[in-house]
Amino acid sequence: MNDSFDVIVVGGGHAGTEAAAAAARMGAKTLLLTHKLETVGEMSCNPAIGGLAKGHLVREIDALDGVMARAIDRGGIQFRMLNQSKGPAVRGPRAQADRKLYRQAVQDILRETENLTQWAAAVEDLILADDNRVIGVKTADGRSIGAGAVVLTTGTFLRGLIHLGEQTWPAGRIDEAPALGLSVTLERLALRLGRLKTGTPARLDGRTIDWAGLEMQPGDDPPQPFSFLTDRITTPQIACGITYTTDQTHQIIRDNIHRSPMYSGQIQSVGPRYCPSVEDKIVRFADKERHQVFLEPEGLDDPTVYPNGISTSLPAEVQDALIHSIPGLEQVVILRPGYAIEYDFVDPRELRPSLEVQKAPGLFLAGQINGTTGYEEAGAQGLVAGVNAALLASGADRDDAFVPDRADGYLGVMIDDLVTLGTQEPYRMFTSRAEYRLLLRADNADLRLTPMGMEAGVISNARAAAFVAKREALDEARARMQALTATPKELAAAGLHVNQDGVRRSALDLFSYQTVTWQTLNTLWPELMEIPPAVAEQLEIEGRYAGYLNRQTTDIAAYRKDEGLSLPDDLDYATVGSLSAEIRLKLTNARPATLGAAARIPGMTPAALTALLGHVKKMKKSAA
């Protein structure tokens, strides 16, 4: 070995940067290896962070002291809180990024991170011990570097193949070489690999867009930051334009549909349904007259514009024609055409909930390599993998892995979905995936996760101190509101009509009445005006959702009971009696970590679960 580290992270994308930073925050001597140091933090596709559910993930990353929220707060040029008109549980922050500023912010944060070394190198292979334990990596330039744990976050690079019309060529992203050696390594480890597809639209020269006639969408004023630590956004803000496809656009696509690799059969892998190419939209929703196109500037001093909504892999000349048929884009100069990319991913059911590969101890996978799509999904996994890699390298027991569950956060929902159910299409987060959605809000990500992070040791002192202060203020204000009570008569005198049942209601209880606002409460109890706004907001949400949250708390207790029963890694399902062949196969593929996870596998029966439970209890007894 030429060198040796506690943790090596391969890939400097969104998963890799979070993994490397998290491992380093944990105190592990960490090395980040990536093709090019200049592209660390590069946004391969849409220059935007957040959105519904994805924004929740970013807040969760921040709650665990990750990079992404702080970086977008520095690099964001248009912030919007989506679903502002709906309730707090389904509000999601989103920001348009200046691609360069964002990348710069990520690189700055990494540079400031202690214990972290970054080298440019292509990793070709893993070094395995006799028992399949991963103990290091080999680079293309011939170096062998030892590690206590390795995190692979190679994104779309594994045997990446770009499609542009009838042309195809191997690549990781446009103008970047694919990673071929690692796919072979993963195959050698006998991991199940699959293939997925994604795509990106052309890039336009914003100076040649006719903005005058277009609808413009400004950001929120003032912009709301992502990070719990950011006070306010200081980067200048811009607006995005909105335009629409036309009849002519649709006609051009229909006339050329046979030249789209998706329709000619050239691509057979599955793409994301929620991110359809424009040709998909026209074919599947033939009666829709027009489709929205958002024109999103890629930077403050960069003329490049990302036309969000017309991702395509049609040949360049067809893209040319269809783009020019869109209002505002008649004269536009196309900087580079859109394309589709196919890549290998590892069936995430090969992983433990810590994101460690079951068949290769010491190897962790995070990001697009696990079948997900999106920066936020990648970053959240990276963070969890980084923490666990550091824990493993430090000699911690696997039972003490850092595994947030479905009631802790969206990152728990995502990882559980991946490792127990696998995925058939690129996996993206939606709020509808979370059964405890009312609890898993963007506004309380810190309350949910920062304490867990503190316990694991991934939170910096500065954040821990800020968090503890906030929580104390909250507890104090809550206690105060519970102590302030009034009778129905007193409330009626203040213009608030509740049941005249003589029962005293606390200031907190009153939030369950839709008409009650802070203003109402402040008239009744002027002393409440002292509560700081961030704390006040939390209390209002708690009060409003109280009835529903109580029910969810009961559900969560039941859910956690099932999660409490872990199934051993080496459980041989062939030896469990009274399982049908089908269920045996499902269990063998998924290797659920807990009884609860087993129950979530579609087609599982109560009888099978009972048999499983019995088997495990017996094993534990005979082991004792």
Next chain:
Amino acid sequence: MSRPETIFALATAPGRAGVAVIRISGPQAGAALQALCGKLPKPRQAARVRFCDPLGGQPLDDGLALWFPAPGSFTGEDVAELQGHGGKAVIDSLLSALCTLPGLRPAEPGEFTRRAFENGKLDLTQAEGLADLINAETEAQHRQALRQMDGALARLFDGWRSDLIRHLAHLEAFIDFPDEPIPDHLDQAVRAGISALAGAMSAHLADGHRGERIRDGLYIAVVGAPNAGKSSLVNALARREAAIVSAAAGTTRDVIEVHLDLGGYPVILADTAGLREAAEEVEAEGIRRALQRAENADLRLAVFDAGLAPGWDQTTLALIDDRTEVILNKTETTSLPEDLRIAGRRPHRISAAGGQGMAGLLAALTDRVRSLLETQGAPALTRQRHRVALEECVESLQRSLTAPDLELMAEDLRLAARALGRITGRVEVDDLLDVIFRDFCIGK
């Protein structure tokens, strides 16, 4: 920590059996036992009891009750065991009665075993044996049971399921894709759909009164002219000891009611006053009531005196319809042609006094009662659970309509979907996503 709910279920295989065992487990088990038998037996000792309806007080069955206080029980919780007659009607009435008690609900498949495990009460061999038993109640079999119900009913439930998924998916699309041009009126459309769905489910729950009939007994009125032999028919039927559950003399002079168990179903046989021209006012009132009973009965037995052929009693003839079985009594007194018809029907020929034809009549009646009361296929326990689940579903749907926020509305719909899923199989997130991506062009 919330207190565990108290659960109950039929522990013996559903269907007709000599003895049916119902198990109750959880903190309310003792209270339930007391509510049903009026007392708590000595721990671990079988006691002969009469099970009565906790609400109305009417007797449901005679049997044995056992009481196993925690932790010395099968599940490690307080457990009560009711052993009753194996008849379907009896089981159903006991299960219905338990449903009405606070804090009790039908057990989910495997739940007893589950609790037993959690409290360290089972070893592996027991578990495997039980697993087979529980297998009969798996989700897949739920669906199968649903398919086995008559086609219309299965279509109904499947339709509800897809409606509910669609409404929820549309709402979720509205929530998860705020930048997408999803029509504004969608919200209204979803609301209208939900209230229609809740309405349809409520109507179904209220429908058929089958459940009540099973609980209270199918009402059969015996009508006919005086001396046609009504009373001897009722007596003859009641005299078949095996069938008797209880006999109580009527409290009014005009109707005598006899409780019978026909093929496991509870039946109330009402011997009405003879239909004839009333001599006095009191009797006229009696006849009026008799006619009213006959009118409201689930089934009528119209009794004719063979000796009076063909001068059939007109008032009785007027009562014959689809819900009527025509009976020709005293056939031993005359010989009438084989193909004799009364009001177009072939009568059951019997001699209530001599006993001829009674076995045949009893069999025919039992078939008729079964066809009226039986919901095809689905065992009683499953039906009971379906009802509870459906009620929960309706409740959630209704609450969703008054929810102040869209996400709370969605939350209620998710609860509704979960309740319905207990009948039709779980609604997975993928089901929702499928609808979202099918119905909306979403994504950039």
